[in-house]
Amino acid sequence: MSDKNYLLSYDIGSTAIKLILFDQELNPVYQAQKAVKNYEAAGFQYQKAEDWWQLIKELTLEMLKESEIKAAAINAITSTGQMEDCLLLDDQGEPLTEVLLYSDSRAKKEFQFLVDKYSQAKLNQMTANQFDPLMSVNKYLWLQENRPEAFAKHQYLILGAKDYLNFKLTGKNITDYTNASTTGFLDIKEMELNQSFISDLNFDKEILPKLKAAETVIGSLKESAAAELNLKAGIKVVNGSGDVGASTLGAGALKIGDIYSYLGTTAWLAMPSDSISENKNLFSLSSTDGENYIIAGAILNAGQAYDWFLKKMLDYKELNNQVYAEVENKLAALDTKENQSIFIPYLNGERSPLKVNGSNGLFARIGSATDSWQLLAAVLEGVAFSLKHNLLEMTGSSNLFNSERQINLIGGGSKSKIWPQLLANILQCELNVLDLEVAAPSLGAAMLAQKALNKIASYQELRANFKVVKSYRAQAEYEAHYQAKFEDYLQLVESIF
Incomplete structure (x- = not known):
């Protein structure tokens, strides 16, 4: 088994984090999951990025211990996860806030502010969707109003669960097009960040995530993260997709x-x-x-x-x-x-x-x-x-x-x-x-990695896998x-x- 290369995938879901190790033919050779804690206070629904990272570490270390796969045989990491999140990080990448989940509806006042400013019809046009209070841009404004100290310190806005993981792995704040689609930040017709919001609301563009295709190698595993996970530094990290995009492929x-x-x-x-x-x-x-x-x-x-x-x-x-x-x-x-x-x-x-x-x-x-x-x-x-x-x-x-x-x-x-x-x-x-041996989002994330690593030219090549x-x-x-x-x-x- 030592002459093979393997693909490590993570799925940060609303109830659990899954780790699945795939071989070169996208067969799962190891899989495990751990429940993720959900919090609710005053009607707010959130998770904690610190919990995510702790579970990622536990799952990874257990995989290396329980499987026959050596860390040196893992040549890429890919991920997927829940979409439409909102999390602030400081200049060292440490969380300043909890993770406001897609289902958190605390930002009704901010939603109404944007409706009054632009009109519902204009917001629908800008986002190509029914603009609603759950979109991340509303929660970002809520943090600005209600967590002014954290907002003043933040240097990174994270918009998806797997984006936080990728930041921990590479130090880069990048999201994918699918995840960005329902945050309110994406101009889906232009496939770029919404310039009206950035200008009108005085958002710092450097703090917002960069947009890249899910099938992109965004960097390599940095030394500090490799040490915590007991993996080798330099492993390629694939952007991956929000769960809807990954599920569609999977x-x-x-x-x-x-x-x-x-x-x-x-x-x-x-x-x-x-x-x-x-x-x-x-x-x-x-x-x-x-x-x-x-x-x-x-x-x-x-x-x-x-x-x-x-x-x-x-x-x-x-x-x-x-x-x-x-x-x-x-x-x-x-x-x-x-x-x-x-x-x-x-x-x-x-x-x-x-x-x-x-x-x-x-x-x-x-x-x-x-x-x-x-x-x-x-x-x-x-x-x-x-x-x-x-x-x-x-x-x-x-x-x-x-x-x-x-x-x-x-x-x-x-x-x-x-x-x-x-x-x-x-x-x-x-x-x-x-007949799926693994959940569709994890399989989809692995397919994205195959494309990013030039193992396939088209997803149609994998149709026989289904x-x-x-x-x-x-x-x-x-x-x-x-x-x-x-x-x-x-x-x-x-x-x-």
Whole structure:
């Protein structure tokens, strides 16, 4: 094994940090993860960069101890992670603030300031998205107002989790186009930092991150970081991408028109595109190379809604594989066509394809014969209807829904016994569950490294790496039922929200 070279990848997620070591053929040879601590105070949601680095060190040292791989055999590092963060560092690269997460909504006042200054329509145009309080530029202004001492000292603004890791590894503050897309700082049409914000708001351009394609070697592992990680100095460090960009590659959506879906606690659909979406309730992000785009429809309530019903309505104290198996056996025995109840899954509001604030989940079409299992089935259907609503908005045509359309499915929901088939029936497509040995973001980060290191000329060369575990075709006998129910769902959504 000593004559081989290996690629070390990190994924800094919202709940865990994953380390995966890949060989030259992108086969995982070692993987581990550690839970990352989330903090909440006064409604603020944040993590700590110090926690990230400590976990990175622990994972790396354990990998070197537990695997047969020697540090000298690792020739590149790549990463991915949660997007839309906000973190200030001092001139020595030490954190001055906590990491304000993408989900942190503390900057409502600053958001309104920008809306009053520019107008919502102008901000939407500037960012090519629905400008909202979660974007990092609002949080940057919040820190300026509420943490003046830290703001006065800061020399680096970090906009993504993997960007902080790369800074620790190389001393360079660089972000990628995909990560920058939803921060408010990117002029996505020009693929450069938003000059209006920089000028009008007196931002110091030297403090902001530089923009580079994800498939770029941005530097080499510096001596101090190498010593802490017990790695060799000089290892090439690849920029990597925010998790949406990495996931798109890692889910096999490699060309314009490919579509994939992630089904987990939250869910989304995304597809490479050659144009920005006109629908500002969807997300238009840059592709990893900054040359095209990724259109995404993201929903806040998917597996989260499923688990909510099991815990709160069916009184399951603990959820595990055995519980899910029992529940899904009962659901599989239901006569779906007899269930008229509808669930709108906006338990925690919604982001796409329309903005909904607060707790707005609801059941409708309930009768005296409706039981708890029919309501649970409606929850799973409601998530699928929400995804179909997004897909319809993404493509702009109901002609999308035919048996020829193929969508790759990833995430924990893909392992369900009933949800993939239900999703195929409602989306009216062929749904392919991929045989991924690792999570899609980590695989995507490794693919980016292959491109950066000139191992491949095009991602299409890796298409054979994506093998299908199982395909679910839309069942014709459910088409009329679910089409009518989806139209009812849309009517309810449009009349209420």
